[in-house]
Amino acid sequence: MTPVTDFGDFGNIDIDKLLHSLEDQVSKSEQVQKSMGRLVGRGEDDDGLVVVEYAHDGLRTLDIRPKAMRLSSGELSERIKAVLQDAIEDLQRQIDEFMTETYGKEANPMRMIDNPAALLKDVRRAEGSYERAFEDVMGELTRIRRELDL
Incomplete structure (x- = not known):
């Protein structure tokens, strides 16, 4: 019987690098x-x-200056909606900038939200890699079974 020493790509995994990468991701998530x-x-x-002012937990501040009471109710309503939308977009921009600083442009999780087609492409690529790895493992298990006459 031949000892099994060939693990393909799995034999070349740098465990220290993998653990450091995982620790880095956990640290970034906490940050x-x-x-x-x-x-x-x-x-x-x-x-x-x-x-x-708008934050992750919703509307924080809505200040309406006394002079705004001279506007019609419809005009005031439209201004409030427009300003609220501006605040939400400003928050989204800040989040995107922060995530890019933290994770880098390519690894920014917000990129996935903005571009679902790219996310789907990445998922399909990962799926293909998984299927190839599964086939490799199953092939290796079949070879081992044959060697052991099981």
């Missing part, structure tokens, strides 16, 4: 959780009559 609470998007209309 993201702590930092997200500090990000606040801000929006303000051109006249400074309506100011909004």
Whole structure:
């Protein structure tokens, strides 16, 4: 019987590098959780009559200056909605910048949300790699079974 020493690509895995990478990802995830609470998007209309602050937990501040009461209810409503949208977009931009700083441009998890087609492509590529690895393992198990006459 021949000893099994060939593990293909799995035999070349640098365990220390893998563990360091996992520790780095956990550290980055903890940093993201702590930092997200500090990000606040801000929006303000051109006249400074309506100011909004928006964070991960929702609307934090809605300031309506007294002068805004001269606007019609419809116009005030439209300004509030527009300023709120600006604040949400500002928060989203800050999150994207933070995630890019933390993970890098290519590994930014927000990239997946913005480009689902790229995510699907990555999933399909991973699926192909998984299927090849599974076939390799099953082939190796079949070879071992034959060698052992099982």
